[in-house]
Amino acid sequence: MSTTSALTTTSTSASGTLGIDGLASGLDTTSIINSLMSIEQLPQSLLQDKVTSTSAFISSLQTINGLFATMATKATAAATSTSLNLLTASSSSSAVTASVSSTAAAGSVSFTVGSTAATQVGVTAAMTTWSSSAPTLTLVSASGAKTEISPASGSLDDVVSAINKAGAGVTATKVAAGTTADGTKQYRLQLTATASGSAGAFSLYRGSGSDVDTGTATNVLTESGAAVVQQASDASVTLWAGTAAAQTITSSTNTFTDLVPGLTVNVSAVSASPVTINVAQDTTKATAVASGLVDALNAITSYYSSNTSVSTTTSATDGSQSTTAGVLLGDATTRDAVQQITSAMSTPVNGQSPSSIGIEITKDGDFTFDSDAFQAALATDPAGTQKILSGLAQNVANVANGASDKYSGSITTAITGQQSVVTDLNQQISDWDTRLADRRATLQEEYTNLETNLSTLKSQSTWLTSQISSLPSYSSSSK
Known part of the structure; x- marks a missing residue:
C-alpha cells in the first residue's frame, strides 16, 4: 500500500507571527494559536501594567x-x-549710583565729586609716512617703564601694527587728515591708553630707550601739529568737604570700591554740592x-x-x-x-x-x-x-x-526602592518574552504535526476507497 503526503501552507497573522494553516483540517491555525497566546500572555501583561x-x-x-x-x-x-539683613543704597544725585554687598551696614555718607576718570588720547602731526626707513620708537608709561618698538618699515601702517602688537598699554589708529598741496593724502596716528586714570598716561618718542634717557629722543606728542587731546586723570571724591577733616580719595576708574565697607559707588559727573548715599534695609x-x-x-x-x-x-x-x-x-x-x-x-x-x-x-x-x-x-x-x-x-x-x-x-529612599521594583519587573517581563516564544513554537509544532497526521489519514482513506471501488462486484443471479 502506498500513500501520498498532503501539502501544508504557512501564513503570517495580522500580528506578524508566523502561523500554520492546514488544508487537511480546514482550521485557521494562526488565529487559534494567537488566541491561546493571548491567554498565555496575561501574566506578562499584568507585569507590564505594574x-x-x-x-x-x-x-x-x-x-x-x-x-x-x-x-x-x-x-x-x-x-x-x-x-533679613538685606540692604539697598540710594543716591541723592543721578550722576552717582551705588550698590551694596553683604558686608555693608545701614547708614549714610556724603561727598563731593571733584573729577571723573579720563583716558589719555593723543594725536600726532599730519603726515604721509612715518619715516624713510624702519624707525625705532619708545613708549614710556606713567611709571617710567620703557618699551622699544621696531616697525617693519617706516610706513604708517607698519608703525600702527607694531604699536598695537607691543602690548605696552597703548593702541594706535590711522586717521585721515586731509591732503598736501600736491594732493597726497595725509594721516594722523591717534594713540589711546588702554587703561583710564593717571596710571595710564604715556609718552611716545622717536628713538631708543637710551635716546630717551640722554634727552635726544623726540616726543611725538609735542611735535608741531600734534596734541594731547585728552589728559589722563583719576576720578576723585572728597569726604567732609569744607571741614578740617576733608579727605580726598582717588580712583583710576569712575568706580570707588568699599568707599565704606560693603559700599561701591560709581560717578559720572563732577558735583558742586555734596552727594548723599543712604544705605537702609531693603524691606x-x-x-x-x-x-x-x-x-x-x-x-x-x-x-x-x-x-x-x-x-x-x-x-x-x-x-x-x-x-x-x-x-x-x-x-x-x-x-x-x-x-x-x-x-x-x-x-x-x-x-x-x-x-x-x-x-x-x-x-x-x-x-x-x-x-x-x-x-x-x-x-x-x-x-x-x-x-x-x-x-x-x-x-x-x-x-x-x-x-x-x-x-x-x-x-x-522611597524613589530608589521603587526604581528597584521596576528593574525587577522588567527582568520578569524579559523572562516572559523567552517563555512565550518557546510556548508559541511548541503550539506551532503541535498544530503542524496535527495537519501532517490528518493529511496522512486523508490520503490513506482516499487510497482505501479507491481499492474498494476496484473490487469486482457479484450478483446473486450469477450463482
Missing part, C-alpha cells in the same frame, strides 16, 4: 521630592541670622524671604493634595461612573513628610507664633502670608522678627532636608 503604574508613582515621588528640595534650599538660606527683599517660604510650602501641599484626591467621571455613552485615585493616595512616606513640614511651619518659636510675623495656617492646611504684618513686625522689632523667622526656617529646613536629602532622604 511597571506603568509604578513608573507613574516614581515620577510623582520625584516631583514632590524636588519641591521639598526647593523648600530645603530656601529654608536653609532663611535660617541664617542675617537672612521688599526681606519680605520676599519670608513669603518665599510660604510659597514653597504651599507648592508642596498643593501638589500633594492634587495627587491624593479621588475623582469620579461619568461615561457619556452609558452613564457609568469610574473612580480614579491620586497616585500618592495611601503612600505613607509622602504623607508623613507633608504632615511634618506643615507642623514645622506652624509651630511657635521661643513662644512666639508664626502669625506674629504674618505667617498663618488656614483651615484647609495651606498657609497665607500677610506682608503688611511682616513689615510692621520688622519695623517694630527687627531683631525679634529675625529670630522668629530664623527659628521657623530652621525647623522647616530640618524636615525638608530629611525628606529630600540625595543620600538619606525618606522620599529619596
Whole structure:
C-alpha cells in the first residue's frame, strides 16, 4: 500500500507571527494559536501594567521630592541670622549710583565729586609716512617703564601694527587728515591708553630707550601739529568737604570700591554740592524671604493634595461612573513628610507664633502670608522678627532636608526602592518574552504535526476507497 503526503501552507497573522494553516483540517491555525497566546500572555501583561503604574508613582515621588528640595534650599538660606539683613543704597544725585554687598551696614555718607576718570588720547602731526626707513620708537608709561618698538618699515601702517602688537598699554589708529598741496593724502596716528586714570598716561618718542634717557629722543606728542587731546586723570571724591577733616580719595576708574565697607559707588559727573548715599534695609527683599517660604510650602501641599484626591467621571455613552485615585493616595512616606513640614511651619518659636510675623495656617492646611504684618513686625522689632523667622526656617529646613536629602532622604529612599521594583519587573517581563516564544513554537509544532497526521489519514482513506471501488462486484443471479 502506498500513500501520498498532503501539502501544508504557512501564513503570517495580522500580528506578524508566523502561523500554520492546514488544508487537511480546514482550521485557521494562526488565529487559534494567537488566541491561546493571548491567554498565555496575561501574566506578562499584568507585569507590564505594574511597571506603568509604578513608573507613574516614581515620577510623582520625584516631583514632590524636588519641591521639598526647593523648600530645603530656601529654608536653609532663611535660617541664617542675617537672612533679613538685606540692604539697598540710594543716591541723592543721578550722576552717582551705588550698590551694596553683604558686608555693608545701614547708614549714610556724603561727598563731593571733584573729577571723573579720563583716558589719555593723543594725536600726532599730519603726515604721509612715518619715516624713510624702519624707525625705532619708545613708549614710556606713567611709571617710567620703557618699551622699544621696531616697525617693519617706516610706513604708517607698519608703525600702527607694531604699536598695537607691543602690548605696552597703548593702541594706535590711522586717521585721515586731509591732503598736501600736491594732493597726497595725509594721516594722523591717534594713540589711546588702554587703561583710564593717571596710571595710564604715556609718552611716545622717536628713538631708543637710551635716546630717551640722554634727552635726544623726540616726543611725538609735542611735535608741531600734534596734541594731547585728552589728559589722563583719576576720578576723585572728597569726604567732609569744607571741614578740617576733608579727605580726598582717588580712583583710576569712575568706580570707588568699599568707599565704606560693603559700599561701591560709581560717578559720572563732577558735583558742586555734596552727594548723599543712604544705605537702609531693603524691606521688599526681606519680605520676599519670608513669603518665599510660604510659597514653597504651599507648592508642596498643593501638589500633594492634587495627587491624593479621588475623582469620579461619568461615561457619556452609558452613564457609568469610574473612580480614579491620586497616585500618592495611601503612600505613607509622602504623607508623613507633608504632615511634618506643615507642623514645622506652624509651630511657635521661643513662644512666639508664626502669625506674629504674618505667617498663618488656614483651615484647609495651606498657609497665607500677610506682608503688611511682616513689615510692621520688622519695623517694630527687627531683631525679634529675625529670630522668629530664623527659628521657623530652621525647623522647616530640618524636615525638608530629611525628606529630600540625595543620600538619606525618606522620599529619596522611597524613589530608589521603587526604581528597584521596576528593574525587577522588567527582568520578569524579559523572562516572559523567552517563555512565550518557546510556548508559541511548541503550539506551532503541535498544530503542524496535527495537519501532517490528518493529511496522512486523508490520503490513506482516499487510497482505501479507491481499492474498494476496484473490487469486482457479484450478483446473486450469477450463482
